Amino acid sequence: MDLSAYTPYMLSLLRIMVGALLLCHGTMKFLGFPESEHRPTLFSIYWVAGVIELVAGGLITIGLFTQPATFIASGLCAFAYFVGHARKDFYPVLNGGEASVLFCFIFLYFTFAGPGPISLDALIGLFGSSTPQ
Template sequence: MTPAEIGSVWAPRLLSVLRIMAALLFMQHGTQKLLGFPNMPANGQPAMGTLLWFGGVIELVGGALIAIGFFTRPAAFIASGMAAVAYFLFHAGRGFFPVMNGGELAALYCFVFLYIAAAGPGPWSVDATMSRNRASRWT
């Protein structure tokens, strides 16, 4: 197999792996904020309806949707925007460099989810399965 053939076989699968792992890690922020799991946030759980609470809802629900690959593109786009807002509201004011202001994860999530919103969920997803099922009904 040539490197190009290997890439064409594995790139879509690794997109699915990236989507799943990024979403599961993202969900941890939501479970921490909303459920106090695996530990309580340093400032305690956010009050319902606050900006941090809405962030937790997006992290938990959006992360779950992205992880299973259902409504992946819109969920990833919303998660990307939430991560960008988190970076600029909570990190950028502490300094220019993300490594210094604690915003590396927010910046990384922003761009990973933006890529997933553009590239799609990959073959191992509910969206891909539904698309294949729709296509097979019409052939």
């Protein structure tokens, strides 16, 4: 069974899911949902990260300005890994940084692959997005 015809749709589904996961980090910091103790101080590094998570996560989820948003999100996740995890231990599995590394490379992939056909970018023709053949 050849499932390759569904590849563009799976690309969109993956983008929606990882965008929503990033968005949750931002909503947790600023909207208290899901409920958390994380309340960053205004203009702290965690506050700036929360703003990026909220804005980029929302844009990635709906597929608008996907490639610039995923590029910024990829950098955010790389920064989070090196600042928050790598100094604890060399191995991501031991320093708790697997999610940061995974997010970083998934977002980097979307920077080059684009948002897929189910996106506002594809709907309005931004960044060379195309609808499926």
